[in-house]
Amino acid sequence: MTMQERTLAGRVVAVTGASKGIGWAVVEALTARGAQVVAGARDVSGLSRTGAAFYPLDVTDEASVGAFAEAAVQAGVDALVNNAGVGSFQPVEEITLEEYRRVMDTNVLGTLLVTRALIPHFRERHARGEGSQVVNVTSDVSARTFATGALYTASKYAQRAVTQALAAEGQGYGLRVTEIRPGMVDTFFAGSVQGEAHKAAWLRPADVADAVVYALTAPTHARVDEVLLHPVVQEVAF
Numbered sequence: 001m002t003m004q005e006r007t008l009a010g011r012v013v014a015v016t017g018a019s020k021g022i023g024w025a026v027v028e029a030l031t032a033r034g035a036q037v038v039a040g041a042r043d044v045s046g047l048s049r050t051g052a053a054f055y056p057l058d059v060t061d062e063a064s065v066g067a068f069a070e071a072a073v074q075a076g077v078d079a080l081v082n083n084a085g086v087g088s089f090q091p092v093e094e095i096t097l098e099e100y101r102r103v104m105d106t107n108v109l110g111t112l113l114v115t116r117a118l119i120p121h122f123r124e125r126h127a128r129g130e131g132s133q134v135v136n137v138t139s140d141v142s143a144r145t146f147a148t149g150a151l152y153t154a155s156k157y158a159q160r161a162v163t164q165a166l167a168a169e170g171q172g173y174g175l176r177v178t179e180i181r182p183g184m185v186d187t188f189f190a191g192s193v194q195g196e197a198h199k200a201a202w203l204r205p206a207d208v209a210d211a212v213v214y215a216l217t218a219p220t221h222a223r224v225d226e227v228l229l230h231p232v233v234q235e236v237a238f
């Protein structure tokens with residue numbers, strides 16, 4: 001099956017961090033293949049795309065997550081893409097409490113809150129004989145670390161742990177869980193600007209979106225547990 005043949009017609013997918021970078025590319029890729037997308041980010045002003053409905057969402061805020069989940073359930077969501085995330089890089093001695101909370105709350109608590117809010121719905125789907133999917137965009141560094149990476153990789157190791165535990169639990173209620181681990185991607189990540197010259201050889205957001213499409217269109221007897229992808233200019237590491 002080529003990527004073009006991987007249709008998502010009839011599918012309803014909730015995407016977090018959907019306003020730019022990888023999340024926006026996921027919205028484009030999913031709607032292009034016929035999915036209905038429930039898209040959330042803190043600032044969704046001015047965003048529109050045929051097939052997508054945009055909602056203000058702060059994944060660190062339980063009430064905001066509740067409203068987003070309600071919209072997703074109303075739409076008949078069958079898959080969730082936890083993509084919202086922030087990057088932050090500094091030596092251990094410079095990590096502030098405020099920055100710790102911002103990064104851990106967004107990357108770990110955010111994943112937990114949005115997922116938790118949809119599990120009752122996914123269980124109901126299972127009771128009706130329908131499966132569901134969760135795709136978590138973590139990082140190539142969700143299982144290795146480096147100098148200045150303490151805070152970010154702590155959050156991504158934790159997000160990977162949540163992903164793997166969810167996969168084990170979800171097997172009991174028809175949930176297939178995928179971890180997407182991208183290396184360097186040209187986005188607005190960690191305060192950078194998309195399109196900067198030094199990122200020309202990095203992955204494009206669409207490359208990561210293709211991996212999300214791959215996971216979501218896998219045949220129902222197959223579970224894509226993990227996808228690790230890097231630009232060829234990045235060192236080989238696992």
Ligand code: NJP
Pocket residue numbers: 016017018019020021022023040041042043044057058059060083084085086087106110137138139140141181182183184185186187188189190
């Ligand atoms: O970053 P960026 P990416 N609640 O900054 C949203 C991982 N990753 O696309 O809320 C809800 O262009 C934000 O919107 P807004 C990374 O860890 C990347 O690169 O309005 N949404 C925007 O839509 C992350 O998990 C690289 O500010 C929140 C989006 O998230 C994922 O890829 C490498 C939010 C961020 O767009 C997407 O990041 C890697 C909140 N509280 C892993 N806070 C890379 N780019 O190189 C932020 O290994 N957002």
